[in-house]
Amino acid sequence: MHNSITVAVDAMGGDNAPEEIIKGAVLAVQDEKDIKVILTGDQDIIQKELVKYTYDKERIIVVHAPEVITNNEAPVLAIRRKKNSSIVVALNLVKQKEADAFVSAGSTGAVLAGGQLLVGRIKGVERPPLAPLIPTLNGVSLLVDCGANVDARASHLVQFAKMGSIYMENVLGIPNPKVAIVNIGAEEEKGNQLVKETFPLLKACSDINFIGSIEAREIPYGGADVIVCEAFVGNVILKLYEGLGAALINKIKSGLMSTTKSKLGALLCKPALKETLKDFDASKYGGAPLLGLNGLVVKTHGNAKSTEVRNSILQCVTFTKQHINDKIMEHLKNNE
Amino acid sequence: MHNSITVAVDAMGGDNAPEEIIKGAVLAVQDEKDIKVILTGDQDIIQKELVKYTYDKERIIVVHAPEVITNNEAPVLAIRRKKNSSIVVALNLVKQKEADAFVSAGSTGAVLAGGQLLVGRIKGVERPPLAPLIPTLNGVSLLVDCGANVDARASHLVQFAKMGSIYMENVLGIPNPKVAIVNIGAEEEKGNQLVKETFPLLKACSDINFIGSIEAREIPYGGADVIVCEAFVGNVILKLYEGLGAALINKIKSGLMSTTKSKLGALLCKPALKETLKDFDASKYGGAPLLGLNGLVVKTHGNAKSTEVRNSILQCVTFTKQHINDKIMEHLKNNE
Known part of the structure; x- marks a missing residue:
């Protein structure tokens, strides 16, 4: 080559x-x-x-x-x-x-x-997942699958975890990346049918660093490097991430413009704020590979x-x- | 009584x-x-x-x-x-x-x-859903179901839509509330098996104002008054809403504190910003009823x-x- x-x-x-x-x-x-x-x-x-x-x-x-x-x-x-x-x-x-x-x-x-x-x-x-990077307070996490295979099976999710792990280790340079499955509670017995089936399979994988469930609340804090989920859920996470981020920034802007005092303050904050929020801008991280x-x-x-x-x-x-x-x-x- | x-x-x-x-x-x-x-x-x-x-x-x-x-x-x-x-x-x-x-x-x-x-x-x-109000740029939306019934069936979602509609009309006073189903695209043929099954059933309901699919990106903009989804997805939306909101505000605070100039600006902005962000505080809206x-x-x-x-x-x-x-x-x- x-x-x-x-x-x-x-x-x-x-x-x-x-x-x-x-x-x-x-x-x-x-x-x-x-x-x-x-x-x-x-x-x-x-x-x-x-x-x-x-x-x-x-x-x-x-x-x-x-x-x-x-x-x-x-x-x-x-x-x-x-x-x-x-x-x-x-x-x-x-x-x-x-x-x-x-x-x-x-x-x-x-x-x-x-x-x-x-x-x-x-x-x-079995199924190639779409795997975008999403910004977190810690850096980035790989969200896999975010839209390619709705109604996936447990075996698919296990492959997502493995491919995601390889991606984060080799493209992002994160050694032994932490892999978690999106769930509605931290305990192993929580979840829907798919998650309950997938959890023990991931736990049994010796070649990934599976840390268990991650609740959606923890995702923005960078609790895991590879976030495994079915495509419908992943798509909801990705789009809500984008939508809520934009809506909140919109809200904050209108707050900053609401009084004369705050307008002056906004002028002083703007450069620092812009710099910080850049890290949370999904577009910075390019596109999502289909793994x-x-x-x-x-x-x-x-x-x-x-x-x-x-x-x-x-x-x-x-x-x-x-x-x-x-x-x-x-x-x-x-x-x- | x-x-x-x-x-x-x-x-x-x-x-x-x-x-x-x-x-x-x-x-x-x-x-x-x-x-x-x-x-x-x-x-x-x-x-x-x-x-x-x-x-x-x-x-x-x-x-x-x-x-x-x-x-x-x-x-x-x-x-x-x-x-x-x-x-x-x-x-x-x-x-x-x-x-x-x-x-x-x-x-x-x-x-x-x-x-x-x-x-x-x-x-x-058939199934009583948990239905919290979530803040949007427009006011609030009812998210139903957000955690009571994972792996629900289409007929359950139809009842969620009806009960949610009654709630928003009578408790929040919104006439003819707009009902939408969470989906990964706007078109009727998009979605997973459950959404594809539920969509035509909701469309056929004469007693609700069904407006079609809502992508997660649109939820924070208040695109619908009643947001219908299966509990696993709803729980992910609710928790990501809380987590991402808190993480972003955390990020913004650290941005405001990053330079001397921005610190001064922050002092001036703080009251206005606090007032605006109050609207986006989920706790303001109390608890989630089990309908x-x-x-x-x-x-x-x-x-x-x-x-x-x-x-x-x-x-x-x-x-x-x-x-x-x-x-x-x-x-x-x-x-x-």
């Missing part, structure tokens, strides 16, 4: 496409030498954006893909029908090993479905701006250089 | 029992004329606290209950065995119609189990202080005066 990482980027996906996506790609190649980007999408539109920037022309290539898959389309059907869409063309580049990774801010459903249908699962992986595929597929926020797109692309470098997929493969083999 | 409402209060339950519970009871009778409180628990301990306060002696009665159910006990077993516990004695007062309502900050499991076993369900109610029982059972936070206990007791007045249970009964009868 070459030393440089090639990332296929869906130039047409997301609320701010193509401008912010293309800008993010340019920022990524400007910041990191070992990266090449292949932008997929309408080539005329992409070229019109690219001429705005100065960058190493050899490291951004455009591959024409005239079709676009929207959020309103049924994912599997869209992947099958729109062979010339920016998502399908990019995923095929990963499949054919012409790209190491794929980043998209487009339809989550289409990225998940396409990842599985086109790139395919690593042998032994367990034969290649790296990263879903970034639909409303991602250039910085988040850049971060999502750069994240692919660590993932690929650390051979996460080889480690997952090796690990599942050892456990057979 | 007499005009005055009698509320049995578990004096021994919660992290701050008995001091804060008893203080809360005293505050409640001081603030509201039409209320009587029966404190259940160790009478010597309770009397020792009560002598600290000046209040209408006829409106706080003590009923001796020497046993205490802890959070670590298996709920159903504890309810069956500890007949002289503060929870069982209080619930029996409700069962025997000597009290209209019961408030406890003690073991959630024991309150839920005891409510069902001793007070019993209203005829026609659908033959009497009112209210679970308040384990860490409740006197103000929250007082609010939880006062909340029983509206509930009882508005004849919520009669309305639920009437409603379910009409729907048979």
Whole structure:
């Protein structure tokens, strides 16, 4: 394998496409030498954006893909029908090993479905989970699964725990990451049917550092490095995290603007406050990888701006250089 | 029925029992004329606290209950065995119609189990859900179910929606409350098996104002008055709400204290900020009623202080005066 990482980027996906996506790609190649980007999408539109920037022309290539898959389309059907869409063309580049990774801010459903249908699962992986990093008072935690497999089974959750553990250890550099399962009480006998089934299986895993249940209240305090849950619950956690954070900051802003005295105070606090809240900004951490595929597929926020797109692309470098997929493969083999 | 409402209060339950519970009871009778409180628990301990306060002696009665159910006990077993516990004695007062309502900050499991076993369900109610109010940018929303019935069925969720709707209309005075189901996407075809089954049933209900799915991201913005979900998901939402709110405020405080300039600013902002954030304080809204029982059972936070206990007791007045249970009964009868 070459030393440089090639990332296929869906130039047409997301609320701010193509401008912010293309800008993010340019920022990524400007910041990191070992990266090449292949932008997929309408080539005329992409070229019109690219001429705005100065960058190493050899490291951004455009591959024409005239079709676009929207959020309103049924994912599997869209992947099958729109062979010339920016998502399908990019995923095929990963499949054919012409790209190491794929980043998209487009339809989550289409990225998940396409990842599985086109790139395919690593042998032994039952369900590839979507695993974003969420900010905590301690740093970050990996939330796995946050939306790929609703109504998952206990055996799936066990694999999520293992893959998440490998990710946190190798991409984030956390030794022996703490793994916990989301539950509605701390005791082993608490929970719904799925959690009750999964808990003893996780407890029996010698290759992860399972610390037991985590209540949702403890998640923002960074109680665990890998937070395992079924996709419906994970999606609720991720979205509430984003929504509540934004709502509270909104509320605080209006509080700061409510009196003349507080307005003056706000002026003095603003820089320090901004700096602190940056740590709690999910977009800082790039996109969510779909773990367990034969290649790296990263879903970034639909409303991602250039910085988040850049971060999502750069994240692919660590993932690929650390051979996460080889480690997952090796690990599942050892456990057979 | 007499005009005055009698509320049995578990004096021994919660992290701050008995001091804060008893203080809360005293505050409640001081603030509201039409209320009587029966404190259940160790009478010597309770009397020792009560002598600290000046209040209408006829409106706080003590009923001796020497046993205490802890959070670590298996709920159903504890309810069956500890007949002289503060929870069982209080619930029996409700069962025997000597009290209209019961408030406890003690073991959630024991309150839920005891409510069902001793007070019993209203005829026609399949599962009584726990329904707290959560703060939003718009006011409050009722989250139903937040922990009583994990692995519920679609028919249960439909009843949650109806009971929640009656509660919001009559206790909060919101005409034609908007009802939504927690989902991982806005479209009808999204969701897990339970949501997919429940959605068309809710859509077919002519007696509620069903507005469709709500994503967790929208909950803090007050997108719906009644938020329906299965208990595991509801519990995650409630606890993440509390945990993330506290963590963010913690983060903001440390940001405000990080520089000399920001410290000065913080001093100026503090009163306005405090006032604004009060609206987002869950404890302001008292406890969570267990809907659908033959009497009112209210679970308040384990860490409740006197103000929250007082609010939880006062909340029983509206509930009882508005004849919520009669309305639920009437409603379910009409729907048979």
